[in-house]
Amino acid sequence: MSGTMTDTIILIAPFAGWLTPLEAVPDAVFAERMMGDGFAIDPIEGLLRAPAAGEILSVPASAHAVTLRLDNGAELLLHIGLDTVGLGGRGFTAKVTAGQRVRAGDPLIAFDLDAVAEAAKALITPVILASEGYVLTLEATGRLVEAGANVARIARVEPRETTRGESIERFERDVIVDAAHGIHARPAARIAAALRPFVAEVAIVTGTARANARSTVALLGLGVGSGASVQIAGIGTDARAAVDAVAALILSGLGEQGSTALTAPAIRSQGPVCASPGLAIGQALQLRAADQDVPEDGAGAAAERVGLDAALAQISGQLAGARGAAAEIAEAHRALLDDPELIHAAGEQIAAGRSAAFAWRAASAQAMTAIRATGDALLMERVADLKDLERQVVAALLGTPGAGVPALSPSTVLIAEDLLPSQFLALDAANLAGICTAAGGPTSHVAILAASAGIPMLVAAGEGVLAIVDGTPLILDADAAALIIEPGAAALSEASERLSATRDRRARDAAEAHEPCRMADGTRIEIFANLGSVTDAAAAVAAGAEGCGLLRTEFLFLERETAPDEEEQRETYSRIAATLGDRPLIVRTLDIGGDKPVPYLPMGAEENPALGLRGVRLSLARPDLMRLQLRAILRGVPAAQCRIMLPMIADLGDYRPIRALLAEVQAELGIADPVQLGVMIETPAAAMLAGQVAREADFLSIGTNDLTQYTLAADRGNAAVSQRIDALHPAVLRLIRLVGEGAQQAGRWAGVCGGLASDPLAAPILIGLGITELSATPAAIPGLKAAVRRLDMNACVALAGKACDAASPAEVRALAREALI
Template identity: 45%
Template sequence: MSDSMISLLAPVDGIVVPLQNVPDPVFSAGMMGDGVAIEPLSPRILAPADGVVRQVARTFHALTLTTRDGVDVLIHIGIDTVNLGGEGFTAHVAAGDTVSAGQCLVEVDLDRVARRAVSLVTLVLLPEGGQLSGRPRAGQLRAGVDSLGLLRPGDGAMAAGGDGPEARASAIVRHAGGLHARPAAMVQAAARAFSADIQVEYRGHSASARSVVALMGLGVGEDDDVTVLARGEDAAAAADAVIRALQTRTRGDHAAAPSAAQAGPDGGIAGVCASAGMAIGRIHRLDAVALVVEETAGTRDEEFARLSQALVSVREAIQAAIADAARRRAAAEESIFTAHLALADDPELIALAERGVIAGKSASVSVRDAVEEQGRVLLALGNPLLAERVADLRDLGRRLLVAMGMPDGLPSELPPESIVVADDLLPSDLNRLPRERLAGLVLARGGATSHLAIIARAMGLPTLVAVGERVRELSEGQRVILDSAAGRLDPEPGEVELDAARARIAERENTRRQLLENAGGPALTQDGCRIDVAANVANAGDAAEAAEHGADGVGLLRTELLFIERDSMPDENEQREACQAVFDALGDRPVIVRTLDVGGDKDMPYLPLPAEDNPALGLRGIRTGFARPEVLDVQLRALLALKPLSRLRILIPMIAEVAEVRRVRERIDALCAEAGIGERPELGVMIEVPSAAVLADQLAREADFLSIGTNDLTQYTLAMDRCHAGLADRLDPFHPALLRLIAMTVAGARKHGKWVGVCGAMASDSLAVPVLLGLGVTELSVAPVLVPEIKARVRSLAIEQCRKAAEGLLLLDDARSVRERAAALWQHH
């Protein structure tokens, strides 16, 4: 290593911030090492020195650069930005790339990140104990020009596991179920913030706090005592952080497993209920198919490349599954896949596979052996909870092997009404089976606390686990009755048992079927008032689902999905065809089409919009249309070409004043005249900002109807960002201020004989329905699958009673009081 001084350049334009002022104790207390903090003023993060990219976080918010002299420099962009999942970050380098000082490493969407992160402050740190001299104390820095200071390579300090101060302390593990996957991942995250070597000791065994698998392998249960031993310069802080992570009390994500029912005298097979339900079907055996793993290896470099590529591919697939679960608000699935991602990052598991490659094995054999070895460790502990986690390891192993080209052995088709029988099944296996033909699951192994069980419950799929060797008695095609709620499978039902089971299944489905069967009729209140229940859709598939569920029309067609995540703007024909397909799926029912509702927060390279400090208060909705009139004209021409035009209702988003409505109507009139169209579609206004609600009487004079977007109206009225996690519990549409604005909107519309609908999330809330009806709303637009439920809710209510109750709600002080009063009035109605 050279004795020359290394000059680090500023990676970003910005203002120097004292390190102790950084809003995160890990950084401000120096736990991550010495360095400089910068409040960024430019989006591009540049290399502060020549070197090699050692590591890039999967969310791109941080990376480590090793200089030519072997010094590690960590660049961390923002505080808590890992929670953004990569949103707002674009990496221009990858691990292993050689870079030059001033080269762009990462590009940051400063506006997007600033809205969701604690802080944008960017840190340049020396995590291995180095010290900077001649650092800037204050003022503005120019990226790639100004120096952050000088570092002598010899000043570099200890790597993890080296000598240094020692800290030892005891902790009581408070996580429900002990150190299983998710709590172990929490501990891992705490440990990674420090340079010290950190070990967790339990009953004579020790594991690195940086390894999820090793921590799980200790077999630590809830309320067990462990010892934390840390060695290194930041040992005390590291030990404290890990102890806090160990002692954080979390709730379990599963219900306690019921005891297996005993087999009856009729020869029924007993098991443990993992997901309650009843099904009649025929057995389809999905016996474990061992993957054929190639035993011959290529060169060591080739096998390392195969392993690395498989890890990247699997991580990306798991990240996509996490994002999909988050969009569907499937919290259980999101949590499961997050734990799987932690396993894919586990250093000990990866190191074990790498050692296999070094020993001359193929990458696939090395992965198989590593998973089997770690699985044996967990199974040998005799802890049922940890034994169930072996399925997660096997799931990861199967994913990696398939990514390397191994066949997964799963069927692409199933017979109708299949009750799948297997020794065990992985969560990813279940997701790949055709759901429409799957009636139930019966597994020899597994448990009610497994990740597969959680997903089965989310799917509403009857599932019996821990059946044992008796699954071998079941033959392909054999008709059975699965009553997982009772923990029982009847392998040889007679006609009497089949008839009884059919009756019970029919009874359980009766309510749901009745709702669906009656959904096509009008939603009339008990005192004869009709409320239209429409659907919010994004495409023709959604519209078909809405029609199947009895929607009275489309209350909101979001057209922006045609525009985002593409390189060119959809032309008039593409927009017309997409909207016409929605029309065709709805028969003769009306369709409300919202014009393009995008702003600077949407990435559309063909529609560049100026950067804004707060896009929610800038060019959004119709303001974007006015800023780019050619885009609005193309969309309006496409809509005016729909047939029949009498079913079209155009909805304008983000209206704040009357002149905006007149401007759009004048443009529609001009385009109709240009095309020789004599008919005019109805024109509606979205009530999303308080000024629109206050001016509802004036807007209703110009518009044909008003539609309230309660999501945005809530955030703008309460001045609380709807994406701000810390304010989520206070961002409540039941706030009396919101209710008063809704009442004001209805009153203004009535002056001109116009109707008011609600297309925001509040319309889907069963408790909110009587409130909205009481305030005078006559149309509700909800997700397609919710239409039958909301129609049934409307039919149970009387408008006059709702109206009298709503008057009292307007006088209450806060959202909590409104909810409590509404629950007392209608929750059990």
């Protein structure tokens, strides 16, 4: 950053404790600097003092935090512990009030160190610089400091003109947007994510319109459709690299190929459109949600901004837990929450004296108006996303539930002006027969969720559907894009027959799922289930699973303050084994580290944790944890039923030490019966050495999620590149072929326990590559078994060969669909 430093203020430690960098705080909101730069102290005393002279801006009623304006204008947030707002003030005593002047070292908040430590997630206390136009410089961290010791300094940055000889790079590129739906929410979020490593200012220009490329809202407002020509313009020290990164993303299709978005017809001017296929018979129920009232006037700009930041962080944290079809939608919503244009517009309202809730609603309304002004029907579907987030953030700010959803009676066909993703997720799916909305579109996020859940849905049905009286009989035929109101006897009879046939097929699949799975030519293929709890085991048995192909034991280790002891592990493994009966149980040893850290197992920060100390590497580094887990597994699961699997193997050097340790533990426990020890193939190295590994390991099981990530060099947690993740990529399939061949040559079996195993379309390819066991989600098992029973081995081998020679995942899918017709 270029600038002249003035008005420097020294910060002293607000209490004695361990000084750490902000990224060490076990909370992404602070660690990823969503609220601003800063540092943290893990305290050893219960009195928070002023780190510098200034004026108290706010102290919440819970007294767990304080905001302070320093004499150079910088604003600081001091937040005692994590998740301490939930204590409601218990254990805290404020020593200051808003508007009070304090000196460095003056008491701010006293707290009961032991009581708060016991009740809170952690005591570590972030000190956050919440103002722009300042820079914070931190002294050496990783050390114990006394209260009053110098720990940092904050200086104002005064803008200055560029000096002679100092060059600012400018670079522009023209590209064509050929993504199917242009730049809508998910592609816009990916563009913003792609720019995170760069400092240059980048804009997307179309005609006379220009938008900040880091702003999802601004990009949506451009209304860029498929086939549009845009200019990418950058200015800054790394402008060329930033522009090239965005251009590469656009030219690659913006991640829309193979995405979860529906392939659906364009919105027609009249009549409903199918957003999720299927047929429903039921009774109408209107959903009429209303906005909550918000106060117009705020309680001070600093307090309102802190409140808004906290609400945004709260909703972002909730979205981070999304799984399945909701995960990508949540990523796009998180990008909107972090949108610089939206936050700036809300900030202007707050600066004008408005409350945070009023400001966020006004900023959202401004963005929605801009998107509607494009006239693009596809882009206007994103208005629902902004409205959804507006309601969630307002509810968080007011501390009240958002607009609720009604209780559903059996066979409800829900009707609404539009439906928000959060509303859909709150519905009782067991009683929801179908959905019809007056507005919306087939590529809306709620349409994706409905399709994933198998709920028939019609959109763009027109205002007339809002006049349908609750309780009116309906037939919702999404396949025919028709809503039949008060159908006659003949229509009801025909629809009932179709529904019955569908249910019969599913029931037939479910009933036959309890029989061993054999292909049409008699080849035996085992269909197992992936499990993460005792409840999952019961669901798997009910679905017809022939065993467990992957028990993710980390569910026992995550989201807790201490590691489970041997007895707790043994008891859990024993319950899962008993639930499975005599079916095989493959227990994967602890797979934490990387993207699954635990607070009681401190590990140094890793620049690329996916390539760091995770899986079996952590077990080798901590043999005490490995020994304890092996003891618990062997004591909890009968030897005849037990199979143990090691994650993240690269070669035999990772396998042999665990084999030796297993033999030691078996001897300690007096277990003479052999216990199978296999490996999970997740690295290209292990796949290429599969034949060598299989000569010593008892079985091989492929984790397609990580294998795909490592093969394609694309982080599945990075929105800028995650669209490249596709397990049907020919490069991944060739590695799977090596595993199948290596296992066969060594007389071992090879399975797949990654996400690809749940896809019936992939089954013939995987079987043709030498896979004899598929471990899927419990819900997918009946349909997967039915699909496998129709296959012939010779045809599968021929299809697999063509798939490995294909040029893209899309071509692989086309081959598979053609073969299955």
